[in-house]
Amino acid sequence: xxxxxxxxxxxxxxxxxxxxxxxxxxxxxxxxxxxxxxxxxxxxxxxxxxxxxxxxxxxxxxxxxxxxxxxxxxxxxxxxxxxxxxxxxxxxxxxxxxxxxxxxxxxxxxxxxxxxxxxxxxxxxxxxxxxxxxxxxxxxxxx
Amino acid sequence: xxxxxxxxxxxxxxxxxxxxxxxxxxxxxxxxxxxxxxxxxxxxxxxxxxxxxxxxxxxxxxxxxxxxxxxxxxxxxxxxxxxxxxxxxxxxxxxxxxxxxxxxxxxxxxxxxxxxxxxxxxxxxxxxxxxxxxxxxxxxxxxxxxxxxxxxxxxxxxxxxxxxxxxxxxxxxxxxxxxxxxxxxxxxxxxxxxxxxxxxxxxxxxxxxxxxxxxxxxxxxxxxxxxxxxxxxxxxxxxxxxxxxxxxxxxxxxxxxxxxxxxxxxxxxxxxxxxxxxxxxxxxxxxxxxxxxxxxxxxxxxxxxxxxxxxxxxxxxxxxxxxxxxxxxxxxxxxxxxxxxxxxxxxxxxxxxxxxxxxxxxxxxxxxxxxxxxxxxxxxxxxxxxxxxxxxxxxxxxxxxxxxxxxxxxxxxxxxxxxxxxxxxxxxxxxxxxxxxxxxxxxxxxxxxxxxxxxxxxxxxxxxxxxxxxxxxxxxxxxxxx
Numbered sequence: 001x002x003x004x005x006x007x008x009x010x011x012x013x014x015x016x017x018x019x020x021x022x023x024x025x026x027x028x029x030x031x032x033x034x035x036x037x038x039x040x041x042x043x044x045x046x047x048x049x050x051x052x053x054x055x056x057x058x059x060x061x062x063x064x065x066x067x068x069x070x071x072x073x074x075x076x077x078x079x080x081x082x083x084x085x086x087x088x089x090x091x092x093x094x095x096x097x098x099x100x101x102x103x104x105x106x107x108x109x110x111x112x113x114x115x116x117x118x119x120x121x122x123x124x125x126x127x128x129x130x131x132x133x134x135x136x137x138x139x140x141x142x143x
Numbered sequence: 144x145x146x147x148x149x150x151x152x153x154x155x156x157x158x159x160x161x162x163x164x165x166x167x168x169x170x171x172x173x174x175x176x177x178x179x180x181x182x183x184x185x186x187x188x189x190x191x192x193x194x195x196x197x198x199x200x201x202x203x204x205x206x207x208x209x210x211x212x213x214x215x216x217x218x219x220x221x222x223x224x225x226x227x228x229x230x231x232x233x234x235x236x237x238x239x240x241x242x243x244x245x246x247x248x249x250x251x252x253x254x255x256x257x258x259x260x261x262x263x264x265x266x267x268x269x270x271x272x273x274x275x276x277x278x279x280x281x282x283x284x285x286x287x288x289x290x291x292x293x294x295x296x297x298x299x300x301x302x303x304x305x306x307x308x309x310x311x312x313x314x315x316x317x318x319x320x321x322x323x324x325x326x327x328x329x330x331x332x333x334x335x336x337x338x339x340x341x342x343x344x345x346x347x348x349x350x351x352x353x354x355x356x357x358x359x360x361x362x363x364x365x366x367x368x369x370x371x372x373x374x375x376x377x378x379x380x381x382x383x384x385x386x387x388x389x390x391x392x393x394x395x396x397x398x399x400x401x402x403x404x405x406x407x408x409x410x411x412x413x414x415x416x417x418x419x420x421x422x423x424x425x426x427x428x429x430x431x432x433x434x435x436x437x438x439x440x441x442x443x444x445x446x447x448x449x450x451x452x453x454x455x456x457x458x459x460x461x462x463x464x465x466x467x468x469x470x471x472x473x474x475x476x477x478x479x480x481x482x483x484x485x486x487x488x489x490x491x492x493x494x495x496x497x498x499x500x501x502x503x504x505x506x507x508x509x510x511x512x513x514x515x516x517x518x519x520x521x522x523x524x525x526x527x528x529x530x531x532x533x534x535x536x537x538x539x540x541x542x543x544x545x546x547x548x549x550x551x552x553x554x555x556x557x558x559x560x561x562x563x564x565x566x567x568x569x570x571x572x573x574x575x576x577x578x579x580x581x582x583x584x585x586x587x588x589x590x591x592x593x594x595x596x597x598x599x600x601x602x603x604x605x606x607x608x609x610x611x612x613x614x615x616x617x618x619x620x621x622x623x624x625x
Contacts, residue, residue, distance in 0.1 A: 011558055018555070019611055025385065025604045032378050033593040040377035047385045051229060054389060057558045058236030071236075075229065083381065086371035093370050095362040101354025102369075103362075106218055109371040110225070118228035118422055122415035125232050 017053030017076075021046045044083035052076025059128070071124040075117060082112040155468035156297040159335070159475065160312060163328050167316025170324035177508045180321030181252045181491045183403040187326060192409055193416035195329035196231075196400045197424060198336065198480035203289040205428050206340075206474045210457075211450035213432025217365070219373025220432065222380040224425050226388030231417035234391055234398065239410045241557040242401040252402060253488065254395040255496040258552055264564035265500040267552070270571050272496035274548040275395055277575070279489035282541040283482055283523035290478040291527065296455060297471045303528060309479070310524040317483045318516040325483040326403070332476035337420055339473040340427035342466050343458070347430035350438060350461060357437025364440050378595035386599045390546030392554040396484035427470075431457050482520075490515035540582045543599025547574030550603060551610035561618035562610070570610035577602040 028042030052072055059068040089105030099107035174180055187195070205224075212220040245251040249260050255275060259268025290313070291306030300308065316324040351357050362369045372380040391397070404410065435453045438444035444460070447453055454474075458467040494511040498504050505511045551574075552567040581598040584590045592598060 015555070015559065015611065018607065022604050022608050022611070025600070026608070028378070029593075029596050029601060029604070032596050040381065043378060043381040043385070047381055047388070050385060050389050051233070054237055054392065054554060055233060057555065058233070058238075071232070087377060089371065091370040091372055091376070092366040095359050095369065098355050098358060101358055103358065106369060106371045110218070110221060113225050114228050114422070116228075117232075118418050121229060121232035122412075122418050125235060125414050126411050 011057055014053050014056035017049055017056060021049035021053055024049065040087050041084075044087060045080055048076045048080035048083065051079055065128055067124045067128050071121055071128070075121065078116060079113065082109050085109055085112070149464065149468075151464050152297055152468040152471050155465070156294075156472050156475070159472035162331060163312065163316065163479070166328045166331060167320050167324045170316070170320035170327050174320050174323050175509075177495070177512065178252065179323050180509055180512050181487065181495065182246070182399075183321075183323045183326050185246065185403055186405050187400065187403040187409065188405055189409045189412050189416060191326055191330055192400055192404060193231075193413055193420055194333035195326040195480075196397050196413075196417055197420040198329035198333035198477070199325075199396050199400070199484035200394075200421065200481075201336065201424055201477050202286055202481040203293060203474050203478040205425060206336075206470070206477055207289070207293075207451055207454050209425075209428040210430075210432040210435070211453045213429060214436045214447075214453045215450050216375045217361075217368030217373030217436075218371060219375035219380040219383075221373075221429055222383040223387050224428055226384055226391065227421040227425060228418060230388060230391040231421065232414040233388070234401075235410055235414045237392060237554050238398055238557065239401050239404075239413070240407065242398065243404055243407060243410070246402040246404075253491045253496055254398055254549060254553065255492060256499065258549075258556070258567060259496075259500060261556055262552075262562075262564035262567050264567070265502065267564050267567045267571070268496060269500035270568055271548060271552070272492040272500065274544065274571060274575050275492050275496075276489060277579075278541045278544040278548075279485050279492070279519070280523055280526065283485050283489070283519065284526040285541070286478050286482045286485070287520075287524050288527040290475060290482065293471065293474045293478060297475065306524055306527055309475070309482075310520050313479050313482045313486070314517055314520045317486045317520075318513045321512065321516075322399075322403070322484070322487045325480070325487060326400075328483070329480045332473075332480045333420065333424075335469065335476050336473045337424045339466065339470040340424045343462060343470055344426035344430040346462050346466070347427075347434035347457070350434040351441050351443055354433065354437075357433060357441070360440035361433075361437055368436070376595055379597070382595070382597045382600040386543060386546060386597060386603060390542060390550060390599065390603055393546040393549030394542070395488045395545060395549065396481070398549075398553075399484070399488055427454075434461075486516050486519055489519045493519070540578050540598070543597070543602055544574065544578045546599060547578055547602035547606040551607040555607070555610060555614075559614065562614040563617040565617055566610050566614035569613045570606045573609045574602050574606035577605055 024042045024046030028039045028046060031039040031042065052075055055072045055075055059072060085105055086109040093103035093105045095103050097104060178184055242257060245257050245260055251257050251260055255268050255272040258271045259265060287306055287310055290309035291302045294300060294305035294309050295302050316328060348354060358369050367374050431454055435444065435457050439446050447456055458470055490512045493515040494505055494508055548571050551570040556562045556567060578598060
């Protein structure tokens with residue numbers, strides 16, 4: 001059941017995370033104009049945090065359950081790790097060894113992002129009790 | 144698009160249109176109220192919700208433009224669709240229950256109305272409806288042009304006749320049966336798209352001796368093509384992931400479906416079904432682009448003159464004829480389901496949102512909705528046939544405009560009690576101004592962003608930052624006044 005006291009409060013963690021993510025994106029885009037090498041890392045971390053922040057918004061109305069915490073911060077960490085593998089692996093991967101027909105860094109990035117969240121997130125959502133709790137009124141969140 | 148007008152393709156195409164017509168007539172008979180027309184009578188179960196959302200999400204781009212992009216730039220193009228592993232859960236978690244609550248408790252039918260109700264502001268209601276209309280005309284014009292190309296490929300009827308035929312067929316069921324006809328046909332169209340895509344992927348996976356042979360051949364020609372970012376580089380690929388992931392929280396033609404849920408329980412398994420349906424249907428996007436590029440690298444296929452010919456050539460030369468015929472109809476299905484969804488939200492903006500925001504709701508909203516559907520479709524078809532340059536320009540900003548206009552005010556605003564109408568208006572204004580301004584400057588070759596920095600990414604980041612900043616300032620003012 002939604003906790004009305006939490007519902008009426010500002011979702012500080014989510015908004016803070018989104019703000020940090022936006023800052024990183026802006027720094028990344030700014031660096032791109034100067035051809036800086038670190039822009040990809042800023043965009044990677046910013047994008048991962050943006051997903052975490054927006055997911056956190058969705059569960060901000062009440063104390064997040066363990067499943068919800070895993071969904072929120074697990075997604076951010078997983079995306080950041082997958083992007084890091086891609087950035088660290090270079091843009092010309094060796095093709096001597098392939099995984100499922102793909103170069104190793106490409107396979108790790110794609111399969112990591114495509115398969116794990118696609119299976120884990122819907123299950124965590126279904127297990128999170130979204131079904132049981134009646135939706136709070138967005139116009140009157142404290143109701 | 145390369146012509147595929149064989150007797151089998153024509154027959155399957157005619158059968159496809161016949162099924163759509165039967166479904167449309169059945170739905171039209173059950174459409175009696177504005178809630179039926181704009182919200183499918185609020186009766187969708189989880190399967191209908193997931194399949195219709197998937198069909199509305201994926202346009203012809205998933206079948207034609209997407210594989211062409213993979214062919215051209217490599218695996219970087221996959222970052223446009225990779226967020227599909229997350230977006231269904233993201234939208235369900237962030238927006239599913241709040242939008243459903245607004246529908247039940249306040250009778251909300253549209254996204255602009257949801258914003259107007261949330262902020263208690265007719266100005267927010269009107270501003271978001273106007274922004275939506277700008278993007279809808281562009282989206283529908285682009286898709287009607289693509290539909291014309293697809294129907295020309297199926298029936299060999301010519302582009303203008305294809306646009307006219309496609310517009311007439313889509314308007315026929317959209318104007319009579321509204322979104323109810325749309326979601327019923329979406330289920331059929333979504334199943335057709337998923338089935339065709341999965342079958343073509345199996346063929347593509349075996350082409351040229353398998354993925355390993357193809358990848359090594361491509362890598363010998365272009366080592367960056369097979370890298371995780373493709374030839375576009377990390378900045379562009381990550382920006383696509385950001386815009387097409389987070390931006391999903393602002394797409395009205397998909398989010399609109401949450402108003403149509405039968406009850407809250409429908410939401411529980413929606414992410415699982417929607418993610419699965421998207422994943423299966425997007426297999427063709429990756430498979431055909433990779434297979435064609437590999438076949439060309441191996442010398443087993445000649446390079447297409449235009450990248451958009453990648454899918455038709457693969458279908459006509461490498462896929463069994465019946466399956467190819469099904470995919471040609473699947474392309475039409477993908478486009479028609481998207482056009483239906485956009486026409487419906489556009490008609491709602493004209494006949495429901497703007498009059499209500501002005502305090503003058505229409506006396507006969509159902510009839511007005513039908514008329515507006517026809518008018519919007521005719522306007523968009525006119526744009527599609529009038530100017531290729533205009534269609535190309537309009538096609539660029541649709542997703543980005545929706546993302547920057549709706550994502551901050553809706554996704555954050557519904558969860559942040561202190562967010563003000565002023566913050567919503569400021570972010571909507573920022574999104575519209577930056578998207579249209581920067582795209583216009585680029586189109587006119589006056590100024591352009593650095594390579595790899597998309598307008599949609601800048602607009603979404605800026606609109607969200609403005610929303611947070613103005614919202615925080617207003618919230619601080621509230622505290623001071625208290």
